[in-house]
Amino acid sequence: MLTRKLxxxxxxxxxxxxxxxxxxxxxxxxxLRPLSTTASLQxxxxxxxxxxxxxxxxxxxxxxxPSKNNTSxxxxxxxxxxxxxxxxxxxxxxxxxxxxxALRAAEKAKSKAQDAGAGEALSLKEAMxxxxxxxxxxxxxxxxxxxxxxxxxxxxxxxxxxSDSLEFKPVDHEIPPIPKLSYGLDRVLFNPGVxxxxxxxSRVYNFDPYLEKIMPATEFxxxxxxxxxxxxxxxxxxxxxxxxxTKFTGSTSSMTGALQHFHFLLSHNRPLLLSQLSRNFPLSSxxxxxxxxKSKHEPSEAALGKFSKITRGPSAIFLRRKNGIYAIDADKxxxxxxxxxxxxxxxxxxxxxxxxxxxxxxxxxxxxxPTEDDSGRCxxxxxxxxxxxxSQLDAHDTRLPGTGVFDLKTRAVVSIRMDHKQYETxxxxxxxxDQGEWESFEREFYDMTRATMLKYSLQVRMGRMDGIxxxxxxxxxxxxxxxxxxxxxxxxxxGQQDTCLGDQEFKLSIxxxxxxxxxxxxxxPESSIRLHFETRTEVNTPYMYVFAEPVTxxxxxAIQSQKNELVKAFEREHIHGIRDEKPVLSSEQPETDSNSTxxxxxxxxxxxxxxxxxxPAAAPEDPASSVPEHFTGWMLSVSSRVNDTPVTRPRKLxxxxxxxxxxxxxxxxxxxxxxxxxxxxxxxxxxxxxxxxELDKQLxxxxxxxxxxxxxxxxxxxxxxxxEKVKGKVVYRPMGPGSE
Numbered sequence: 037m038l039t040r041k042l043x044x045x046x047x048x049x050x051x052x053x054x055x056x057x058x059x060x061x062x063x064x065x066x067x068l069r070p071l072s073t074t075a076s077l078q079x080x081x082x083x084x085x086x087x088x089x090x091x092x093x094x095x096x097x098x099x100x101x102p103s104k105n106n107t108s109x110x111x112x113x114x115x116x117x118x119x120x121x122x123x124x125x126x127x128x129x130x131x132x133x134x135x136x137x138a139l140r141a142a143e144k145a146k147s148k149a150q151d152a153g154a155g156e157a158l159s160l161k162e163a164m165x166x167x168x169x170x171x172x173x174x175x176x177x178x179x180x181x182x183x184x185x186x187x188x189x190x191x192x193x194x195x196x197x198x199s200d201s202l203e204f205k206p207v208d209h210e211i212p213p214i215p216k217l218s219y220g221l222d223r224v225l226f227n228p229g230v231x232x233x234x235x236x237x238s239r240v241y242n243f244d245p246y247l248e249k250i251m252p253a254t255e256f257x258x259x260x261x262x263x264x265x266x267x268x269x270x271x272x273x274x275x276x277x278x279x280x281x282t283k284f285t286g287s288t289s290s291m292t293g294a295l296q297h298f299h300f301l302l303s304h305n306r307p308l309l310l311s312q313l314s315r316n317f318p319l320s321s322x323x324x325x326x327x328x329x330k331s332k333h334e335p336s337e338a339a340l341g342k343f344s345k346i347t348r349g350p351s352a353i354f355l356r357r358k359n360g361i362y363a364i365d366a367d368k369x370x371x372x373x374x375x376x377x378x379x380x381x382x383x384x385x386x387x388x389x390x391x392x393x394x395x396x397x398x399x400x401x402x403x404x405x406p407t408e409d410d411s412g413r414c415x416x417x418x419x420x421x422x423x424x425x426x427s428q429l430d431a432h433d434t435r436l437p438g439t440g441v442f443d444l445k446t447r448a449v450v451s452i453r454m455d456h457k458q459y460e461t462x463x464x465x466x467x468x469x470d471q472g473e474w475e476s477f478e479r480e481f482y483d484m485t486r487a488t489m490l491k492y493s494l495q496v497r498m499g500r501m502d503g504i505x506x507x508x509x510x511x512x513x514x515x516x517x518x519x520x521x522x523x524x525x526x527x528x529x530x531g532q533q534d535t536c537l538g539d540q541e542f543k544l545s546i547x548x549x550x551x552x553x554x555x556x557x558x559x560x561p562e563s564s565i566r567l568h569f570e571t572r573t574e575v576n577t578p579y580m581y582v583f584a585e586p587v588t589x590x591x592x593x594a595i596q597s598q599k600n601e602l603v604k605a606f607e608r609e610h611i612h613g614i615r616d617e618k619p620v621l622s623s624e625q626p627e628t629d630s631n632s633t634x635x636x637x638x639x640x641x642x643x644x645x646x647x648x649x650x651x652p653a654a655a656p657e658d659p660a661s662s663v664p665e666h667f668t669g670w671m672l673s674v675s676s677r678v679n680d681t682p683v684t685r686p687r688k689l690x691x692x693x694x695x696x697x698x699x700x701x702x703x704x705x706x707x708x709x710x711x712x713x714x715x716x717x718x719x720x721x722x723x724x725x726x727x728x729x730e731l732d733k734q735l736x737x738x739x740x741x742x743x744x745x746x747x748x749x750x751x752x753x754x755x756x757x758x759x760e761k762v763k764g765k766v767v768y769r770p771m772g773p774g775s776e
Contacts, residue, residue: 427499
């Protein structure tokens with residue numbers, strides 16, 4: 037009986053005669069959960085059912101072509117499921133086959149239409165939509181059409197300015213002879229890219245080897261150079277300003293800090309175009325992340341970068357009242373002396389003087405003390421609206437376009453810029469390669485684009501120059517030279533080589549600065565004014581904060597001179613023999629290089645505050661660190677229209693395009709202004725403070741890497757010097773027929 041019941045209970049699919057086997061079949065084995073957490077990873081991946089057809093095209097085709105088997109299922113899968121993975125699962129083989137047939141038919145129709153040459157070229161989308169009518173096609177086309185940019189100031193009262201209504205014109209003035217490049221360096225002006233001082237492969241010098249070793253700052257007689265005058269102390273500049281009937285005057289060095297923030301505002305925080313860098317150059321993640329909206333007109337993210345933190349940080353100026361005229365002086369509250377600013381003067385003299393003439397500036401020279409010629413008084417004066425601008429002229433070549441004038445810039449290597457206080461330890465760093473993350477000209481160019489190129493381009497425009505001549509060095513040696521025209525810089529800064537976009541932005545920036553300064557002097561008509569500028573770019577629509585604070589002449593002088601003792605101490609230690617009573621020298625475009633923020637894949641996003649000197653303990657506290665009793669704050673917002681179309685920012689602008697700029701200036705309430713002013717001044721203070729333990733900790737490993745390269749580079753340089761002692765130095769000279 038038991039055997040019969042067990043046989044009846046056994047599954048019919050597997051009849052068994054044995055009672056024991058029948059019993060085992062009735063008992064289900066326990067289903068255990070695998071202990072291994074990687075069990076799911078060991079499962080074979082499912083291959084896509086239809087690898088021969090792109091899923092994007094499949095979605096579009098399924099919307100248009102009904103399936104033979106199940107039309108509603110195919111359309112529902114395409115319209116109701118956003119996930120591509122889910123769509124693959126829902127489609128049947130018949131539906132995919134129908135889709136591929138429709139796609140081939142559409143491509144064939146397009147090919148026939150193009151071969152026949154009838155009408156305009158037929159796109160694949162048009163071929164697939166041919167024969168369709170109704171609202172579905174219109175809705176699809178509307179979805180794919182790019183959306184228009186909404187005007188953020190549409191609901192606010194605004195005013196409009198255009199660059200066509202602004203005229204940037206030169207002021208007639210007698211100019212002494214402008215210096216020219218020496219040692220045959222003018223060849224660099226007409227050869228794009230870096231021109232090495234010595235070819236590393238053949239060891240042939242392209243220029244006089246005398247240029248290679250830099251005269252130490254302790255051996256150069258800086259007292260023989262012409263004294264630099266700030267805008268408020270330049271009587272000739274003030275006289276020309278009064279004669280021209282303008283209200284404001286300033287120099288390139290005093291105005292570019294504030295004008296940089298107008299670029300961030302008007303360009304909607306345009307990212308840097310770094311497509312000229314090599315593919316293998318490691319852009320840091322911090323330099324790639326830009327807040328600008330995606331657009332088909334923009335290059336890929338890999339080719340973009342952003343400015344360093346210190347470049348984007350707050351800027352301040354003084355508006356010094358002089359007999360009804362206002363002179364703009366740069367705020368020196370956080371300025372610190374460094375070796376690069378001094379070497380900038382001596383290297384400029386080296387590049388424009390003969391060897392014999394330059395040797396006269398050596399302290400050990402037994403001859404008569406040198407006297408500088410009139411080259412220190414070569415200026416261009418330009419006028420735009422209520423502004424008169426002064427620009428010092430460094431060098432000139434009649435073969436260059438326009439005025440033929442260009443600026444001289446000396447660029448110290450990354451090891452010096454990152455720690456200029458300990459510059460002796462970084463002087464072994466070499467530039468040996470064209471490309472690469474370290475010891476390369478490419479690295480120096482990349483750092484320059486993020487830190488100082490915007491300032492350089494503004495100075496070139498203010499001085500009506502053609503470009504800049506850059507000399508790369510490590511304090512001890514010069515490695516090479518490069519000439520960058522204004523078009524080259526605009527390609528990086530504005531995304532195009534046509535200078536019309538940068539020219540128009542410059543004029544609009546000066547006009548907006550004019551309007552803000554007018555409001556400031558209306559608020560405080562009988563006083564000098566200290567102004568702070570900062571553009572906030574971390575939002576979708578950038579805006580600018582401007583704060584005006586009335587100051588007495590005594591207060592302004594106290595702020596400007598609070599680092600004098602630090603400067604004198606630096607002179608005694610690093611510039612031996614400089615008399616304390618001699619005014620501090622400063623170039624029209626001071627080449628401190630301390631504002632650069634070198635970045636790499638291994639370096640953190642920092643403001644490079646380590647490159648600025650620490651404020652002495654006895655220095656008076658910056659009055660801006662606390663909210664002043666009397667001050668006013670404004671918020672400036674802008675929006676752009678190109679050819680009557682609202683745009684985020686102008687792109688690929690041509691001289692025929694019409695760029696209109698709408699702006700809205702809102703005065704902040706006292707409570708909000710006080711809060712924002714304190715936040716701004718604190719950001720500025722932290723940015724320049726070297727007593728930042730967190731930042732110092734972040735830079736510690738980065739500096740250690742640079743130090744290793746400096747030590748290795750010094751050993752390599754000693755080996756090269758020994759080789760040259762044996763082989764001698766070979767200097768390039770033209771050879772062959774027709775070379776004379």
